[in-house]
Amino acid sequence: MSQDPRAIQLTTNFKLSEFLHGDDPIPAPWILDNIYRLANRLQVLRDLLGKPIIINSGYRSKAHNQAVGGASQSQHLSGMAADIVVSGMPAPAVQAFLKHWSGGMGCYQHYTHLDIRPAQARWS
Numbered sequence: 001m002s003q004d005p006r007a008i009q010l011t012t013n014f015k016l017s018e019f020l021h022g023d024d025p026i027p028a029p030w031i032l033d034n035i036y037r038l039a040n041r042l043q044v045l046r047d048l049l050g051k052p053i054i055i056n057s058g059y060r061s062k063a064h065n066q067a068v069g070g071a072s073q074s075q076h077l078s079g080m081a082a083d084i085v086v087s088g089m090p091a092p093a094v095q096a097f098l099k100h101w102s103g104g105m106g107c108y109q110h111y112t113h114l115d116i117r118p119a120q121a122r123w124s
Contacts, residue, residue, distance in 0.1 A: 010036055011043035019058030019082065027059055027079060034079035035059055038116050041103075042082065049097070052087040056111055075104060081115035 005026050006017035019035045026032070035058065046053050060068070060076040075081035081104070086094045095107045098114070104121040106113030 010039040013043060013046055013052070014039040014055075018055045019079070021057070021060065021064050024059075024061050024064060027061075031059060031079040034116070038080060038082060038114075041116055042084070042114070045098070049086060049089070051089060054085045054087065055082045056085060057083040075115035075117055080117065081113060083111050083113050085111050 006015070006020060008016045010016055010019075016032075016035065019039065020026075027035070038058075042053055042055075057068070057076060058081070059079040060070060060074065062077060065071075065074055065077055070076060083106075084094075085091070091108060091110055091112050094112050095105065098105060098112070101114060102120055103117045104113070104115040104123075107122070107124040
């Protein structure tokens with residue numbers, strides 16, 4: 001019996017399943033590569049903060065992205081974004097801690113969008 005790919009441990013604290021939605025199919029290898037890079041960046045953040053990170057939304061299929069009203073060019077579509085909550089830490093405090101994040105950061109009241117695009121971007 002082979003292991004469910006969703007159970008694959010990407011980093012010390014993150015499994016692939018945390019970046020996927022429900023029973024959506026496993027994404028293409030190039031998207032999995034992006035998810036792995038994102039998971040490693042989030043692992044560094046988790047290690048620095050010493051607090052668990054909950055991923056509310058990671059990779060989104062085109063259909064899922066449309067269903068939740070995501071942007072047509074969303075970084076979630078390529079596995080390069082996650083909407084996160086840090087356990088025991090309000091979102092504005094997370095955002096202040098991450099003021100130098102090198103990719104995209106969307107600042108919302110109850111969560112933070114982080115992505116690993118090559119240029120810094122900010123919005124709220």
